[in-house]
Amino acid sequence: MNAFKPHLRGLPSYPYKKVEARIKLDQNESPLDLPPSLKQRALERLAALSWNRYPELHAEDVRVRLAEWLEWPFEGIVMGPGSNLIIQGLAQASNCVLDTAPAFPHYAFSAKIAATPYRAVRLGERFELPLEGLLGAMEGEPGVLFLPVPHAPTGALFAQAEVEALAEQAVRSGWLLVLDEAYHQFSGTDYRPLAKANPNVALLRTFSKAWGLGGIRAGYLLASPEVAAVVQNLVPPFGLPAHTAAILLTVLEQPGYALERAQATALERERVYQALLEHPTWRAYPSHTNFLLVRTPDAAAAFAGLLGRGVLVRRQDHYAGLEGCLRVSVGTPAENDAFLEAAFALAEVGHA
Numbered sequence: 458m459n460a461f462k463p464h465l466r467g468l469p470s471y472p473y474k475k476v477e478a479r480i481k482l483d484q485n486e487s488p489l490d491l492p493p494s495l496k497q498r499a500l501e502r503l504a505a506l507s508w509n510r511y512p513e514l515h516a517e518d519v520r521v522r523l524a525e526w527l528e529w530p531f532e533g534i535v536m537g538p539g540s541n542l543i544i545q546g547l548a549q550a551s552n553c554v555l556d557t558a559p560a561f562p563h564y565a566f567s568a569k570i571a572a573t574p575y576r577a578v579r580l581g582e583r584f585e586l587p588l589e590g591l592l593g594a595m596e597g598e599p600g601v602l603f604l605p606v607p608h609a610p611t612g613a614l615f616a617q618a619e620v621e622a623l624a625e626q627a628v629r630s631g632w633l634l635v636l637d638e639a640y641h642q643f644s645g646t647d648y649r650p651l652a653k654a655n656p657n658v659a660l661l662r663t664f665s666k667a668w669g670l671g672g673i674r675a676g677y678l679l680a681s682p683e684v685a686a687v688v689q690n691l692v693p694p695f696g697l698p699a700h701t702a703a704i705l706l707t708v709l710e711q712p713g714y715a716l717e718r719a720q721a722t723a724l725e726r727e728r729v730y731q732a733l734l735e736h737p738t739w740r741a742y743p744s745h746t747n748f749l750l751v752r753t754p755d756a757a758a759a760f761a762g763l764l765g766r767g768v769l770v771r772r773q774d775h776y777a778g779l780e781g782c783l784r785v786s787v788g789t790p791a792e793n794d795a796f797l798e799a800a801f802a803l804a805e806v807g808h809a
């Protein structure tokens with residue numbers, strides 16, 4: 458078979474394997490489904506839709522509502538069925554892709570499938586932003602720099618002054634700095650003021666985490682109208698399904714629950730972090746997200762030990778610099794207790 462471009466043959470697939478477990482802390486999802494009253498309203502909206510009809514061309518109905526709620530120009534919003542597809546569009550559009558190592562793996566994967574040159578700069582020992590390295594890399598041909606803020610998969614939050622230094626360099630050298638705010642509700646940060654003042658900065662957001670809508674598939678880009686116009690062309694027409702739009706319009710009538718839940722999750726995250734300080738061999742890193750990165754002496758043994766006790770987490774030890782690391786989503790208080798209990802029980806039997 459020679460139908461495909463050579464660079465696409467034999468690519469490894471996305472590193473995710475479904476595993477059944479009683480307690481699922483592996484995908485940074487919200488542990489809670491939509492509030493029941495909202496879900497009921499969404500179902501009524503779905504029933505009233507004509508399923509034989511195409512949805513809006515570019516999710517105009519949702520973008521009008523988002524524009525009003527976020528005080529962002531309508532022309533600068535691009536919707537996608539998950540922000541992953543927008544990442545792919547950005548990678549396809551750009552001369553080159555730059556990110557940090559480690560980082561959310563879909564940036565590198567998107568560059569690879571688009572055959573866009575890709576480079577990563579290693580984070581510091583304690584996951585500090587490699588500012589000098591990034592500024593240096595941005596002296597080259599301009600492209601897109603993806604930076605999760607707060608950072609995934611480390612949970613670190615970079616200083617605003619450092620992010621602003623990257624934004625200034627983006628202006629000087631013609632780059633687009635894309636701040637991926639997938640977890641911003643858990644850190645309480647919001648880079649809209651920077652992005653509004655600087656057209657070389659765009660923001661990426663998702664409904665998959667704080668909103669509790671991972672199954673619905675929706676994310677969006679906030680950018681200048683010029684940047685949005687390019688990215689919009691790389692997202693398929695009628696790409697946001699009518700049912701997704703109906704559910705988004707429903708939650709956007711009552712968006713307060715997402716922030717309330719994110720704040721509760723942040724408190725739980727701190728409780729779990731504090732509890733892990735007592736663990737004899739595991740070390741959690743400070744986090745500003747809805748997950749904790751935990752360094753263990755042996756990631757394979759820790760993962761298997763937790764799973765044997767019904768707790769599913771995500772291994773991260775395949776990333777350079779994350780040897781021994783697991784990523785644990787913050788769940789309900791009961792789920793977090795079950796994780797902590799298993800973590801300490803493993804230490805007791807010498808398996809961690």
Ligand SMILES: *Cc1c(COP(=O)(O)O)cnc(C)c1O
Pocket residue numbers: 485538539540541542561605609637639662663664665666675676
């Ligand atoms: C979860 C996550 C996303 C969300 O992707 P969707 O396709 O919108 O579900 C984006 N970026 C980062 C860093 C994430 O962790």
